[in-house]
Amino acid sequence: MNISAITNQMEEGLTTSVFPGAVLLVSHQNKIVFHKGFGQRRIKTKEKQTSVDLQTIFDLASLTKPLVTTAAIAQLLQQNRLCLHDPLQKFLPDFFGKEKSQVTIFHLLNHSSGLPAWQPYYQKVQAQEKKTPGFLGTLSAKQAIFKMAHAETLKAHPGEISRYSDIGFILLGEVVEKICGMPLNTYFSKYIVSAFKQSESFFPQRPENPQNINNTDSRHFAATEDSKWRKGVISGIVHDDNAYAMGGIAGHAGLFATAHGVYQLVQTWLDSIKDKGFLSPEIAEKFVSRQKDVMSPAGASWALGWDSPSVLSGRGSPKVSSSGHHFAPSSFGHLGFTGTSIWVDRTHELVVIFLSNRVHPSRENERIRSFRPKLHNLIFETLIHA
Template identity: 35%
Template sequence: MEKEKRFFQAILILLLFLAQPDADAENRFAPVDSLVVQSIAGQVFPSASIAVIYKGETVFHKAYGRLTYDRRSPAADTTTIYDLASLTKPVVTTSVIMQLSERDSIDIDAPVSRYLPEFSRNGKQEITIKNLLLHNSGLIAHRFFIRTCSTPDEVMQAICNEPLQSPPGSNTKYSDLGFITLGRIIERITGRTLAENFRARFSQTLGMHSTMFNPPFALHGLIAPTERDTSWHLEKERPLVHDHNAALLGGEAGNAGLFSTSGDLAVFVRMLMNEGRHNGQSFFSAATLKRFTERYPGSRSLGWDLRSIEGRSSSGDYFSAASYGHLGYTGTSIWIDPEKDLAVIALTNRVYPTSENIRIRGFRPELHNTVVRCLELVGK
């Protein structure tokens, strides 16, 4: 009996020890705390959730602020759900295309018209899937389709009718229209929606249970609010997503619409950092990942952005030239440095209450610089 008592006491002490916060991590990342707290005080954003992955481990994961600037608003935590905006492009659309290309269901060097014949109108017959991924298709950057369209089919017809702004491959110009088109191509090839594709191929297996398009009303209280839309004039209910075109497309599009948490994204990012593998399962090969994250002219890779060689990057001053990442208009970002084996996920709702607030442009590089300094990786 006495032996059993000592055994259970030892187990209890061990559990209590494991439950204690990592004081070393807290102290090491104190400068990150200061930066984020000061940024909230300066109304860069009302809330943030930051995750740092280093050498395959999440070494820092913390949330800050409240969902709005109102002191009565619920506090954010690491399970707060954020509108990822354009992070949808690499996390969903690009990742599904990576799998489809690896399994010979899509040829990224083929013209878009092979999969979407109606796209070839007005001189677009030479645009390839690769051009859309690289944002050098010659398509215009953005259109407010709500002004001329009222259904998803009308949006796609409008994109197919778009004229070229420049010859394919001649000019890099970030375009939402290209990724809306890629989302439709995925649906055409697979016969399943974008959401079904991502759930079956990635989120379900990775255990990303808080990652979804069109989150149900029951979860709305857990979602960091974004900007109020004052221009929606359609009779049908507006989907929650901040992006106007994604809302018009039903809340689910190749350019935007995904909601997630920093914890879920940390799992996804660790999979990328492990060359496409997680818990013994391969989501795509290391060769496919390398192909999609290598540098092309225009400081872009296939679906991902790359650290700028000239000028200051949102990834700061210390991430290597091999780094890849992406930003979301709502105030979200992912940056991965394979040379340092380091990634930073930053989720905020900087567009609340208005997207005219662009202070996050100064915050992003400073956050990444601070993380690198905390890990003592400057110059490494």
């Protein structure tokens, strides 16, 4: 097993400016075989020590979707507090309009609701902040964004096409809060990570003055973007603008963790499949499996809240999954905008947690698109085809 090849690939990511800092954790046959930090948490800073280590905390961005919101929905399904084919209107009656009564929990999890991918809701919150200082990041701001999401017009018939949607998961986060009567972060800490003696996954507390992003303790946080409207380099506060406007707690983004913290959460899903986790094997299997349901658009790679390797992405195919060419079709995973990813190949008992801050100092850096498949190919070839 040539672990040095994996180290060399990660170091190449640094020298070619794919990311300023990263942690890679690889598990094979339920044993961590690689866990190492690379590069810097923050560049162009007066801090003396900014090296990434195993305690470095990353903004997970959209990994929040499977690790928090999807996990919560799966638990509520297990408790018979909702059904996958319940209409969203059952929980959010203000979500009404042409064909919107047909949108179900399944559609939102499967990214087949017909909702838009994204909207800059934060801009309206930002405008209100100028009129009412202190509005940004409050419960009122969060409710305002929910209201905007309720009013969205569908761009396609429910179940017709697959379109990845942040808005769908903003609404799923609201569903969890409505059913449980508590904020999403409270639910997460009480029912998802409570089994861990020491959790390395959490939603950071919003600073007293959300406009001053430099008043947060930045120790061990990997910095993200140098933001003009947020007046500096973001560190320890959610990068996603809509989640930030909502106070840092949302169904689509907001979770922070170390690589090991992510591994703990992924392991709960794998344990559940083996009837040793927080879900029944049947429900866990349903959520991590690519959907062949008639309500899932043909050719879509989405499971429920989780993704699977892109259809037709195997060896020799011009289409490349972010997991590379080798991961089995039964694999599941997810990506995060800040430069984070999870890929799990159950067939080969391989887990790859790759956390980086590729958006530091600018989101314009997209070199990770070509780097990530190469990294996963190398890991697979090193461990499985060795």
